[in-house]
Amino acid sequence: MQSIQKLLVANRSEIAIRVFRSAHELGMRTVAIYAHEDRFSLHRFKADEAYLIGRAGEPLRSYLDIAGIVALAKEHNVDAIHPGYGFLSENAEFARACNEAGIIFVGPRVELLENLGDKTAARELAVQAGVPILAGSSRAVESIEEAIGTAEELGFPVMLKAAHGGGGRGMRIVRNKEELPTELESAQRESKTAFGSTSVFIEKFIERARHIEVQLLGDTHGNLVHLFERDCSVQRRHQKVVEVAPAPNLSPAMRNQICDAAIAIGQTARYENAGTVEFLVDADADQFYFIEVNPRIQVEHTVTEEITGVDIVRRQLQIAAGKRLTDPDIGLGDQKAIHTMGAAIQCRVTTEDPENRFLPDYGRITAYRSASGMGIRLDAGTAFSGAVVTPYFDSLLVKVTARGLSHVETAGHIERCLQEFRVRGVKTNIPFLINLVTHPEFLAGNCTTRFIDETPSLFDFPMRQDRATRLLSFLAETIVNGNPLMKNRQPVVRRNPASIPNFDSQQAPPSGSRTKLLELGPERFAQSLRSHKELLLTDTTMRDAHQSLLATRMRSYDMLAIADAYAQLASGLFSIEMWGGATFDTAMRFLKECPWERLTRLREKVPNILFQMLLRASNAVGYTNYPDNVVQGFVKESASAGIDVFRVFDPLNWVPNMEVAIAAVQDSGALCEATVCYTGDVLDPKRDKYTLKYYVNLAKELEKRGAHLLAIKDMAGLCKPFAAGRLAKALHDEVSLPIHFHTHDTSGAALASCLEAARNGASIVDAAMAPFAGLTSQPNLNAIVEATRNTELDTTLNPEPLRQLTHYWAAVREHYSPFECGMKAPDADLYLHEMPGGQFTNLLEQARALGLADRWEDVCRTYADVNQLLGDIVKVTPTSKAVGDLALLLVTNEMKASELLESNRELAFPESVVDLLSGRMGQSPGGFPPKVVARVVRNQTLIAGRPGATLAPADTQKAMTEVTSIVGREATSREISSWLLYSRVFREFAEHRATYGDVAVLPTPAFLEGPKQGEELFVDIEPGKTLVIRLLTVGEPHADGTRTVFFELNGQPRSVSVIDRTLESSVQQRPKADVGNPRDIGAPMPGLIVTVAVKSGDTVKKGDKILSLEAMKMETTVYAEQNGTLCEVLVSPGTPVEAGELVARYADE
Secondary structure, eight states: OOOOOEEEESSOHHHHHHHHHHHHHTTOEEEEEEOGGGTTOHHHHHSSEEEEOSOTTOHHHHHTOHHHHHHHHHHTTOOEEEOOSSTTTTOHHHHHHHHHTTOEESSSOHHHHHHHTSHHHHHHHHHHTTOOBOSBOSSOOOSHHHHHHHHHHHOSSEEEEETTOOTTTTOEEEOSGGGHHHHHHHHHHHHHHHHSOOOEEEEEOOSSEEEEEEEEEEOTTSOEEEEEEEEEEEEETTEEEEEEESOTTOOHHHHHHHHHHHHHHHHHHTOOEEEEEEEEEETTTTEEEEEEEEOSOOTTHHHHHHHHOOOHHHHHHHHHTTOOTTSTTTOOSOGGGOOOOSEEEEEEEESEEGGGTTEEOOEEOOEEEOOOOTTEEEEESSOSTTOEEOTTSOOEEEEEEEEESSHHHHHHHHHHHHHHOEEESSOOSHHHHHHHHTSHHHHTTOOOTTTTTTOGGGGOOOOOOOHHHHHHHHHHHHHHHOOGGGTTOOOOSOOSOOOOOOOOTTSOOOOOHHHHHHHHOHHHHHHHHHTOOSOEEEEOIIIIIHHHHHTTOOOHHHHHHHHHHHHHHOTTOSEEEEEETTHHHHHHHTSOOOHHHHHHHHHHHOOSSEEEEEEOGGGTTSSSOOOHHHHHHHHHHHHHHTOOEEEEOOTTOOGGGGHHHHHHHHHHTSEEEEEEEOOSOTTOTTOOSSOHHHHHHHHHHHHHTTOSEEEEEOSSSOOOHHHHHHHHHHHHHHOOSOEEEEOOOTTSOHHHHHHHHHHTTEEEEEEBOGGGOSTTSOOBHHHHHHHTTTSTTOOOOOHHHHHHHHHHHHHHHHHTGGGOOOOOSOOTTHHHHOOOHHHHHHHHHHHHHTTOGGGHHHHHHHHHHHHHHTTSOOOOTTHHHHHHHHHHHHHHTTOOGGGTTTOOOOOOOBHHHHHHHTTTTOOOTTOOOHHHHHHHHTTSOOOOSOGGGGSOOOOHHHHHHHHHHHHTSOOOHHHHHHHHHOHHHHHHHHHHHHHHOOGGGSOHHHHHHOOOBTOEEEEEEETTEEEEEEEEEEOOOOTTSEEEEEEEETTEEEEEEEEOGGGOOOOOOOOBOOTTOTTEEEOSSSEEEEEEOOOTTOEEOTTOEEEEEEETTEEEEEEOSSOEEEEEEOOOTTOEEOTTBEEEEEOOO
């Protein structure tokens, strides 16, 4: 016997660590070798000693350097070398070099490696042992002619195999003569690369084959045993993927025959140490055939160890030291005493992308969470957070081996284990493995070697969520580069979460208005409101209040947090206005969240109170007319998602434009609240365009069309208290519908207007919780409750629960402090400019973005002048937007409204203004001034009738195809609706979500600014799953312009690298257009280029579209001001521009 005191493993990663462990248990000192590219690999640190081998830039050659490895072993007094698998494990020259150096080679003797390494010689050995072999060439084929002759003699299909290697390399299935030359050349080339030999032989290919192999252990004294078989049939491109022991559905007789055949071959060869004899079993003919002998430890040896309890590597080392199998330390002297128990399965987790032809993925592992538990064994290499997967070596990350009492139980263990893994930073094959081990054919034990090729469902993967990683990426981006919403804004004044009121969350929500609606149905419910004595209230805090005060920036996070409390504490409300209007597009555009998810999640939490939304009739929730089927589809989806009351209005009070939406609401089963939009002053006899008679006639038209309720929408707060009383009384007397009054408190008179409207027949009024009331918002809901107490209008609402809700909203408003408009007190100038409350803050935001914040008074004055220029129109989104857009354009260009008709200056009018004056928003009472129409619309088509009637139905099938490609799965009907309304906004939102995940789950201060250093965030990504995120620090900038942001995620370190855009040293500035040079075309205002319709060299005519740009939801088209040829186009879609920047230039004539 030879003593092994010091063992070197001539291998790397997982198998090196595996050998070290058994060697340590035997008292041996261990030595690792590592290539320069492996200097951070874990196996280096698992050994007692580790030495660099080879040169930098030669990672594979380093591990194949026989002379270098042997010399290193001698230098450090190594007694034995274990080759592992792969690399030099089957290399006879390596074994010979070890022997010559007096070093024990842990494996078969040189003679066996030489004979068994040659597949043709191995076949001859099997014949000598009386074991059946597949028909094939007796030696390697030497020419294409010989190969064709052999193949035709065997009959196609045939298998080409490398004569001096394994692992699936050099193997090809050839199904006809025409394929043979190409496949033979390919197999020889691959064999040469992998094994240094072009020798390839041919054998008959079995279509439905199982790959069964038997584990042998032999000592140097002639003793030989088997450790039973393994099923390695689950293969991809002839490489094993999953291995099972024992082989399922193998009859005892077949098992005995195969094991006996393996022993016969081993005895004939006088085999020693560990090896595997491999067979093909014809699943149809129930016959087995010898394939080859692998004279080394196999990757899949772990499954045999698990069912037999035998440490194969330990026995290898003991046998190499000269011990007999009969030695008590080995305990394998009697074949009959070796038994199996239960079943085992091994999966190889690799850094390969199964969705991209299993291409290896490389990079840093940003997070690694492994699994454990009952029946699980992990054999890992360099698998930990921060490890770098390089392209130089095998993609194996970790071998997962499970054991159980049965094959099905074991499959359950391994599936659970795979689900527990979290590997981030590189792609893995885990989704593929999960599909595989849960497939019925695998569970039934019926897999053949063609299973993967013939089962495409294995490649149907659920979309990877990677939620934590993506959220960390968003936070890192926000920390380093800032949230675009916060550009040039003051910091958030409050970071602590708002406190939720106390209530009994175990109690079912009490009955409310929605309960009654579901009992009575829309018609009877509406009739009951008319006779209801107490004043009913709608809370607008979740929609119009924050739209008016905070430019629609309130996030779903803060609404959902208080929703359960609303269901319990505010069940006496008539409704909650929480959706529609501008909130739909701003949710996607600015807040990067899905408006449909907001609606459905709130509906789940508040099942008892009516939900109300603002519907812009033929504009739906957009700013332009849409095809009828788009509006109808949107209403249907909204009702199914949870909307109970649709407040339907037309921005010009044009009833034909409302008919499609009203009918759609009726069809949906929801309540239709048709609306008259208030402007002018019914108390002023001089303002005779919008008189009391006008509003009464309008209301009667809406009643005829089947509305359930009638809303007075005073979007600007122009309806003075006594005007509100007079209007409410007239409508109450003339129509039989319950009246719902809505106003804004910009002037400070809104509470009085609400009370006057209620005293004169209004059944419901809109109000906002105190912290979100007043100014451009609605009047104070809490004040109305107190003001009506002990009167005939008493709301009967308990003020104490409402007070608790206001405390929450007061804290929440501080989260949005950067978006406060700065308005300190009521403003009676409202009666001059007549700007809607909901538009006031949004227009101020646009003005700030355009650099006009200091000229806000000019903007307001111009707004009033533009309204008169357009004919004193009803101003509500989107018509109010057109007035505001034109006002901004005029102020930007230093023009007054009165100068517009007089000036010959060519202006790029905003699309909203063109749409309005061309009739694409409908018709205004008395029409639009013809001269203004001619000046703005120019040669575009005018629409006299209902705009929707001129639009072809939207192609929903085409939209589904488009959205499916955007979201990477089958699109939902709600996503299609979003796309049809806001295609570009939806695409950008979808891209953001694909990159960063659902950022709506983040607390608002963290969403806006990112976490502060040391701050701890609790982020609920789904019920019962909470991420605990802490910002540690932000690193210094790297040479490539990136910074690393360091977090703790659930107590574990994580890092994210982000490009620091503030480090960009210089940005090439485009020149300004020369105002006096007719060749120059300048940007009319700052914004983002959306489309470019021309290119350099194009000839254009006056009025042709050049490009369009967008600034804060205002899209403007630039038209050619003259005929000519463009010599330069300096921008492309996505380019940011400043006002006056040169975007294109005409050539000299």
